[in-house]
Amino acid sequence: MSRSVRFVDYPLQFAQMEGEILGTIRETLRGGDLILRRQTEAFEANLAAFCGTRYAVGLSNCTDALHLALRAAGIGAGDEVITSSHTFVATAAAIVHAGARPVLVEVGADHNVDPSAIAEAITPRTRAIIPVSLNGRCCDLPRIKAIADRNDLILIEDSAQALGASVAGKKAGSWGLAGCFSFYPAKLLGAYGDAGALVTDDADLAERVRLLRNHGRTPDGRIALWSFNCRIDNLQAALLDVKLRHLPAWLARRRAIAAIYHAELSVLPMLVLPPPPVEDGERYDVYQNYEIEAPDRDGLVSHLKASGVDTLLPWGGKAVHEFADLHLGEFHLPRTERIMRSSLMLPMFPELQDDEVRYVARAVRSFYC
Ligand SMILES: *Cc1c(COP(=O)(O)O)cnc(C)c1O
Secondary structure (H helix, E strand, O other), X not given: OOOOEOOOOHHHHHHHXXXXXXXXXXXXHHOOOOEOOHHHHHHHHHHHHHHOOOEEEEEXXXXXXXXXXXXXXXXXXXXXXXEEOOOOHHHHHHHHHOOOEEEEEOEOOOOOEOHHHHHHHOOOOEEEEEOEOHHHOOOOHHHHHHHHHHOOOEEEEEOOOOOOOEEOOEEOOOOOOEEEEEOOOOOOOOOXXXXXXXXXXXXXXXXXXXXXXXXXXXXXXXXXXXXXXXXXXXXXXXXXXXHHOOHHHHHHHXXXXXXXXXXXHOOOOOOEOOOOOOOOOOEEOOOOOEEEEOOOHHHHHHHHHHOOEOOEOHHHHOOHHHOHHHOOOOOOOHHHHHHHHHEXXXXXXXXXXXXXXXXXXXXXXXXXX
């Protein structure tokens, strides 16, 4: 049987909600609601409620959310910010744009930052930690928060891949001073273009980020400081608000797909799989990606391609410190580097059918057996 399974299928999701989407576009455009209007406010209120925080601020993307969070927290020249290297370059770029220095540390077995490595990297210049909750699984945020508190460091979460995930009963994005989300189309909640948000319980921080996103303009029209234009697009906010209502069901579906992958692939001892979904209330992983470690990774990728299955290498196969032009060669992170050589991501999106998931798993098994 030959078939094809795409890595992600945007038109398929659109087809399922075409009426809702086009109706919202029509209503928003008929109202002339284009920049920071009631749709943005409604989305911000609903997003904050979903994340369990007091405030949400809609922004242009997650990179800007991280950048503005760091600036609003007063981090800049001479400061060090600790994060992992198994992340999108944007995490480190935001630190550099704020004027600070990224300090990249190792990840653990679940590909999330290793809390002990954070603790070891703290110097007198360290001001903040940005844990990246990768692939829809929260970092060990209870331990990381304890490290931050003990050392008087600011905690900003890169929760771009973890909207709706939780650990110890608390959602991604709600653990520190701020959490930053991406609504890039392939993310758990995807816009029809770029968008992002910052969530926080801190009223001052929320106000400062609102100022920073809009040229430093105060509500009464003063310009309080030199700033940027990092506003969320109001039309995207309107559409994200509609899609947010579907998010819990989409996350549950991602978990069901992960459970099938786990059942079908855990028979292969040579693979390293993500932890399977658990129902114990301690963790709620939402599987932004299904990233596995596989021997002869490149051979497997070719085999899957020949079987009609699209896969993706995390960050194109390189950790942040491995991009030579960024001059981060001082970092040596053997575990991260090994993971980059051996990892690939299998198709994972809510519209995947069970038989497609099983087809992918069978194609993986046929490479090794
Ligand atoms: C997608 C992503 C970002 C960047 O988000 P944008 O909205 O594209 O700026 C940052 N960090 C991580 C971990 C991501 O996955």
